[in-house]
Amino acid sequence: AQSVTQLDSQVPVFEEAPVELRCNYSSSVSVYLFWYVQYPNQGLQLLLKYLSGSTLVESINGFEAEFNKSQTSFHLRKPSVHISDTAEYFCAVSDLGRDDKIIFGKGTRLHILP
Amino acid sequence: GAGVSQSPSNKVTEKGKDVELRCDPISGHTALYWYRQSLGQGLEFLIYFQGNSAPDKSGLPSDRFSAERTGGSVSTLTIQRTQQEDSAVYLCASSLGVGEAFFGQGTRLTVV
Numbered sequence: 713a714q715s716v717t718q719l720d721s722q723v724p725v726f727e728e729a730p731v732e733l734r735c736n737y738s739s740s741v742s743v744y745l746f747w748y749v750q751y752p753n754q755g756l757q758l759l760l761k762y763l764s765g766s767t768l769v770e771s772i773n774g775f776e777a778e779f780n781k782s783q784t785s786f787h788l789r790k791p792s793v794h795i796s797d798t799a800e801y802f803c804a805v806s807d808l809g810r811d812d813k814i815i816f817g818k819g820t821r822l823h824i825l826p
Numbered sequence: 827g828a829g830v831s832q833s834p835s836n837k838v839t840e841k842g843k844d845v846e847l848r849c850d851p852i853s854g855h856t857a858l859y860w861y862r863q864s865l866g867q868g869l870e871f872l873i874y875f876q877g878n879s880a881p882d883k884s885g886l887p888s889d890r891f892s893a894e895r896t897g898g899s900v901s902t903l904t905i906q907r908t909q910q911e912d913s914a915v916y917l918c919a920s921s922l923g924v925g926e927a928f929f930g931q932g933t934r935l936t937v938v
Contacts, residue, residue: 721868746926756869756917756929802869804927813882814859814919814927818868 714738714807718817726825727795733788733820735777735803742808745786747777748816750800759801762786773797798824828852830930832918838936839908847903847933851920858901859927860893864914872916875901908937 715738725731737743745762760771767779777788786803803817831850839845851858860872871885875895886892890909895901905912915934919927 744925748929755931756919758926758928761926813857813874813876814921815871816861816869 714740714743714805714815716803716805716815716817718803718820720820721818722821722823724823724825725793728792730791731789731793731797731822733801733803733822735786735788735817737784737786737803737805740805740807744806744808745777745779746804746806746814747771747775747786747788748802748804750802750819752798756802759788793822793824795824795826797822830918830920830928832916832930832933834933835931836934836936838938841910841937842907844904844906845908845935847905847916847918847935849901849903849918849920849930851899851901851918852928853899855920855922855928856898857921857927858895859919859921860901860903861917861919862914863917863932867914869917872903905935908935910937913937 717736719734747759748756749759750756760769762769762779770776775790777786779786800819800821802819804814806814833848858875862870873880873893874882877898878895890906893903913936915932917932919929921927
């Protein structure tokens with residue numbers, strides 16, 4: 713069965729420093745990949761997604777993620793974080809051609825330190 | 827509706843009682859998911875519907891949990907004989923096939 717691994721449950725980082733949140737998924741021929749964000753006391757919302765085409769996808773608030781098929785990874789990065797980026801981030805994968813359901817990782821809590 | 831709607835938003839129940847949680851997905855969305863989010867436990871998959879059928883019930887934690895979906899739309903998650911460990915936020919999401927999932931605000935269940 714498809715699975716998603718987010719190795720880091722928590723990541724502390726200083727404000728204006730770069731950050732990378734790691735995500736790996738179990739191998740499959742074709743997948744869609746997503747990052748969701750949950751701000752404190754809010755619901756989950758889509759941050760960015762990879763469906764096809766360019767392997768580098770970006771969000772409107774400066775995050776980017778790169779689909780790496782050979783490493784089955786979809787790490788999320790931001791060159792300079794802001795206090796408002798404090799949130800929990802979830803990686804998700806949809807396995808095309810199987811049952812198509814979306815599987816989520818356990819999440820990574822990003823702590824921005826002043 | 828405009829988004830995924832869940833009701834109630836909060837539910838406090840006594841241990842041993844049954845509860846029903848409701849999810850109204852976005853109109854036309856064929857896929858519907860239930861997840862559970864507990865403090866420190868991340869996002870736990872419970873069940874997935876494609877139309878009215880549930881090809882994957884593997885995440886239901888025990889036989890006290892059941893879910894159904896009718897008319898390819900509304901879904902209810904039922905927990906019988908609630909236990910304190912059932913306390914969590916129950917999230918519903920819907921999607922158009924393999925597209926992105928849209929989440930509701932969740933139902934916060936507290937078992938006392």
